[in-house]
Amino acid sequence: MFVTFFAAVGALQSPPRAYGDTADGVQPPADSVGSASTDSSDTSGSAESEAPPAPAPPRVPPPAKAFGHLETGKGIFESTCLPCHGANAEGNKDIGAPALNRQEPWYLLAQLRKFRGGIRGAKDDDIGGQMMAPMAMALADEQAMLDVAVYVASLEGEVPARTLRGDRAAGERTFKMICAACHGANGAGRPEIRTPALAGQADWYLVGQLTKFRRGLRGYHDLDISGMQMRGMAAALSTDKAVVDVASYIASMAQ
Numbered sequence: 001m002f003v004t005f006f007a008a009v010g011a012l013q014s015p016p017r018a019y020g021d022t023a024d025g026v027q028p029p030a031d032s033v034g035s036a037s038t039d040s041s042d043t044s045g046s047a048e049s050e051a052p053p054a055p056a057p058p059r060v061p062p063p064a065k066a067f068g069h070l071e072t073g074k075g076i077f078e079s080t081c082l083p084c085h086g087a088n089a090e091g092n093k094d095i096g097a098p099a100l101n102r103q104e105p106w107y108l109l110a111q112l113r114k115f116r117g118g119i120r121g122a123k124d125d126d127i128g129g130q131m132m133a134p135m136a137m138a139l140a141d142e143q144a145m146l147d148v149a150v151y152v153a154s155l156e157g158e159v160p161a162r163t164l165r166g167d168r169a170a171g172e173r174t175f176k177m178i179c180a181a182c183h184g185a186n187g188a189g190r191p192e193i194r195t196p197a198l199a200g201q202a203d204w205y206l207v208g209q210l211t212k213f214r215r216g217l218r219g220y221h222d223l224d225i226s227g228m229q230m231r232g233m234a235a236a237l238s239t240d241k242a243v244v245d246v247a248s249y250i251a252s253m254a255q
């Protein structure tokens with residue numbers, strides 16, 4: 001229980017920083033900020049200048065541990081993830097495994113944490129989620145998740161083949177009206193507000209995830225703030241046709 005709780009809280013607290021430098025809450029060294037004010041008080045001749053000047057705090061980089069290791073990530077990916085997600089993380093429709101190679105590491109890490117913490121992929125009807133969750137749980141620790149996230153984000157692959165022929169013009173209207181504000185006009189995602197890239201993802205996966213959000217199979221957990229936010233947006237798509245239309249449009253953006 002506690003593990004679940006902390007894993008989930010961790011997922012929510014991590015700011016959207018590329019390369020997962022927050023995997024274990026490591027922040028940029030505060031001393032690089034603090035030293036500036038120390039310097040100015042030294043030269044201002046204030047009362048504190050009587051005291052021996054404090055030695056400048058060492059400007060150390062965050063511990064190496066806070067960064068992903070590509071080589072380790074490659075090893076993990078090839079032994080664990082590749083069979084389902086493909087050699088370039090281009091996805092596999094037969095398995096229902098999405099393309100991962102257009103997401104930034106922070107998003108991959110956040111999703112791995114959610115799967116691991118039971119706040120995504122834990123519902124009985126969520127076949128894909130139930131396939132993926134044990135994979136995230138099998139990773140050794142935060143560092144392993146970070147390593148593999150950084151490696152996956154370094155991969156490049158073909159844009160997934162289109163499988164749907166929805167009404168793209170209708171989908172475009174919906175996208176511009178509802179989705180673009182958060183996911184960006186080009187569907188590339190907006191890391192500063194924690195939204196993933198959509199362009200370049202397979203249309204069938206977009207439909208699958210939007211359907212999960214609409215059915216409450218994703219974004220169902222109290223601690224899943226970003227998932228709940230998206231669930232509310234998916235509810236605005238009132239018909240299955242609207243879902244297919246918007247997915248068809250999104251898929252066309254990366255062609």
Ligand code: HEC
Nearest residue numbers: 080081084095096097098108111112128129131132135148
């Ligand atoms: C047994 C097949 C399988 C394996 C092995 C597997 N995955 Fe997955 N993965 C899936 C499926 C299926 C989904 C879609 C889940 C859903 O439908 O919500 C998924 C989804 C994901 C997602 C969510 C992406 C998104 O945009 O929603 C991430 C991240 C991910 N996998 C990473 C990994 C990593 C990293 C590994 C290796 C440690 C891995 N997967 C191993 C099947 C697999």
Ligand code: HEC
Nearest residue numbers: 175178179182194195196206209210226227229230233246
């Ligand atoms: C209020 C901001 C917001 C709006 C508007 C919004 N989204 Fe999202 N969306 C998010 C967030 C945040 C996530 C990440 C959810 C998570 O962390 O699990 C997300 C995730 C998704 C995902 C899952 C992608 C993946 O790979 O896991 C899809 C698909 C998606 N959005 C499609 C849409 C579509 C289509 C629209 C318009 C109908 C839309 N979104 C509107 C915020 C938004």
